[in-house]
Structures are given as structure tokens and as C-alpha cells.
Amino acid sequence: MVAQHVREKLDLLASIWNRVVSSPSATKGPVDALRLTLSDATIGPLSHTGTLTADTSSCSERGCLASDTVDVTVGSTTTAKATTEALAHGGSIQQECEAVNSQYTGTLTIACALGAVSLSDMSCSVKPCEPWDFVAASLQGASGLLYPSAQILSGATGVGECGDVNVEYSGDFELACNNGMLEAGSSDACRQTCSTYGSSTTVTIDGQSYSVAPSARIAHGAAGSQACGNVVYGYGGEVSLQCNDGSLTVTSHNCQPEPCPVGLLMQGTIYGVTAVGDTVGWSVVG
Incomplete structure (x- = not known):
């Protein structure tokens, strides 16, 4: 194609030149020798020795925009x-699975x-139920918030404290x-506690029966106590108690009369004379 184009150009130049030298006003003689003819000319293929190169030293990989999704x-x-x-090529950023699905x-x-974002890694799992999670529940006419006593994996079961729902009960x-x-399940394992105001039993001290209640709430199956002095004035020691589903029993006691303290005053009347005294001496009153 290039050779054909060159031939056409040369033919045009030769035609113009021949018209010039054929003109009546043109000089004769040696000029005739300048007549050109290309009818038998042969033009071979063109060639070059140059090499085309590109300078890419200022090129760099495209990064990603903050809005790329x-x-x-x-x-x-x-x-x-x-x-x-914005991220550079080869850069990455971590995000929370919870931002996509709140249950994970x-x-x-x-x-x-190279300017494109992709999900390179994902470590998502279903959220467990934590000790600070809660669910509303009811127990024997009372309602409250039930918390797991420990982390519960998704699909598994655990327990909470019955007393969080109804203070009169304990257990799992x-x-x-x-x-x-979190979902509330069965409350069959909940049992009544023994309270300071609703539970009492009797204890026999020196042949006499006295009513006794715990000094603090006792969970089902647990032990508690009461000071002997709160059962019978003047006695020291402790009454040991046991609670079984709201029923209080005395397991033992070591109640003993307290000795009279030094300086304890007593008042007495003998033959119409009233006196106040202690273990050291007496003083007549009035």
C-alpha cells in the first residue's frame, strides 16, 4: 500500500516535469535528457530501523475510593x-459482621x-448470649428479667437464677x-427460699421451745443461722438452720446462758426497802 502511494506521487512529479521541459519556451538540448519516465520503474518496499518504546515510570496502580462498595x-x-x-492498591480494612447482620x-x-474492592476474608459466626443479655420471664405470679449465669452459645441451653424473676425462689x-x-425455658427446678419474715420453726433451749427465723434469706438446699440472743435474751451462741423448698428446720444449736457482765446493776426490794446493787455491793434507793 505504501509503495503504491509513493509510485502515484512520483508519477505526478514526472508528469509535471515533462510538461515543463516540453514547453516551447523551455531550453532544448540537454534538458531532453531530463525527461522522466516511471512506467518501467520498480519501487521496492520501504524499511526503517527505529524502535518505539514507552516510559511507564510515572504509572502506578489505581487505589479505591471511600464510596466503593x-x-x-x-x-x-x-x-x-x-x-x-480511601484505600491504596493492596490495602484493606476490617469491619464488623454485626454491621451487616445484627445476629452475627x-x-x-x-x-x-487495581481500583476494585473485594471481600478478602470473613470470620462471622452467630452471636452467643452473654451474661448481660436478658429476657422477661414470670414465676409464680411474679415477673422479672432473667440473665444467663454464663455465656450460652447459639443453639445451646444454659440457666439463670430463679430469684431474678421471683425473689421468693432460688435455683436454676x-x-x-x-x-x-435469649429465650426463657422451664422453671421446674425453681424452689422456694426461706425468708426472714415468712419462714420460722421452733428450737428447744433448756427445755423451753422458742420460735426462730433465719437472720437472712436462705436459698433452697442451703444453710443459714440465727443468734441465740435473738431467740432467748441472755443466751449466746448460734442456731443452725436448713431450708428445703420454703420449709425451715433446725439442724443444731449451741445456745448457752451468757455470764453477767461486770457492772450490771440490779434492783431489789427486801422488807419494803428498795436497793440497787451489783456483784460488789448495794445502795438503798430513797
């Missing part, structure tokens, strides 16, 4: 997540490569954790 699926939820900040915990990593209230949500 990638679709992320956690559980049954899919959301377009933005990087939230863990992290996911969004990476940038069953709980279940499903997809990070």
Missing part, C-alpha cells in the same frame, strides 16, 4: 458495604486491588440461645 452476605442478609475510607459477631475484611431457671436471642 462490595456485596457482603452474612447469614441470610446481603448488604453493599463501602470501604468508608466477628470481622470481615474488604481489600483493594432454664434458658436457650437461638440466633443470638
Whole structure:
């Protein structure tokens, strides 16, 4: 194609030159020798020895914008997540799985490569139920908030304290954790406690029966006590108590009369004379 184009140009130049030298006013003689003809000329292919190169020293990989997004699926939820900040090529940023699906915990990593963002890593799992999570529950006419006594993995069961729902009860209230949500289960294991105001029994001290109540609430199956001096004035020691589903029993006591303290005053009347005294001496009153 190039050779054909060159031939056409040369033919045009030869035609112009021949018209010039054929003109009546043109000089004859040696000029005739300058007549050109290219009808039999042969023009070979053109060639060159140059090499084309490119300078890429100022080129660099494209980064990602803070608004660039990638679709992320956690559980049954899919959301377009933005990087939230500009990233260089090869850079990455971590985000919370909970931002995509509130029932999951863990992290996911969004990476940038040649101007495109992608999800490079994801470690998401269903959230467990933590000791600070709670669920409303009811027990024997009372309602309250039930907390797990320890972390419960999703799909597993655990227990809470019956007393959190009804203070009159103790024991384990069953709980279940499903997809990070706490659910109240059976309260069959809850048993009545023994309170300071609603539970009492009798204790025999020196042949006499006295009513005794615990000094503090006693959980079912647990032990408590009461000071002997709160049962019978002038006695020291302790009454040991046991609670069984709201029923209080005395397991033992070591109640003994207290000795009279030094300086204890007594008042007495003998033959119409009243006196006040102690173990050292007496003084007549009036």
C-alpha cells in the first residue's frame, strides 16, 4: 500500500516535469535528457530501523475510593458495604459482621486491588448470649428479667437464677440461645427460699421451745443461722438452720446462758426497802 502511494506521487512529479521541459519556451538540448519516465520503474518496499518504546515510570496502580462498595452476605442478609475510607492498591480494612447482620459477631475484611474492592476474608459466626443479655420471664405470679449465669452459645441451653424473676425462689431457671436471642425455658427446678419474715420453726433451749427465723434469706438446699440472743435474751451462741423448698428446720444449736457482765446493776426490794446493787455491793434507793 505504501509503495503504491509513493509510485502515484512520483508519477505526478514526472508528469509535471515533462510538461515543463516540453514547453516551447523551455531550453532544448540537454534538458531532453531530463525527461522522466516511471512506467518501467520498480519501487521496492520501504524499511526503517527505529524502535518505539514507552516510559511507564510515572504509572502506578489505581487505589479505591471511600464510596466503593462490595456485596457482603452474612447469614441470610446481603448488604453493599463501602470501604468508608480511601484505600491504596493492596490495602484493606476490617469491619464488623454485626454491621451487616445484627445476629452475627466477628470481622470481615474488604481489600483493594487495581481500583476494585473485594471481600478478602470473613470470620462471622452467630452471636452467643452473654451474661448481660436478658429476657422477661414470670414465676409464680411474679415477673422479672432473667440473665444467663454464663455465656450460652447459639443453639445451646444454659440457666439463670430463679430469684431474678421471683425473689421468693432460688435455683436454676432454664434458658436457650437461638440466633443470638435469649429465650426463657422451664422453671421446674425453681424452689422456694426461706425468708426472714415468712419462714420460722421452733428450737428447744433448756427445755423451753422458742420460735426462730433465719437472720437472712436462705436459698433452697442451703444453710443459714440465727443468734441465740435473738431467740432467748441472755443466751449466746448460734442456731443452725436448713431450708428445703420454703420449709425451715433446725439442724443444731449451741445456745448457752451468757455470764453477767461486770457492772450490771440490779434492783431489789427486801422488807419494803428498795436497793440497787451489783456483784460488789448495794445502795438503798430513797
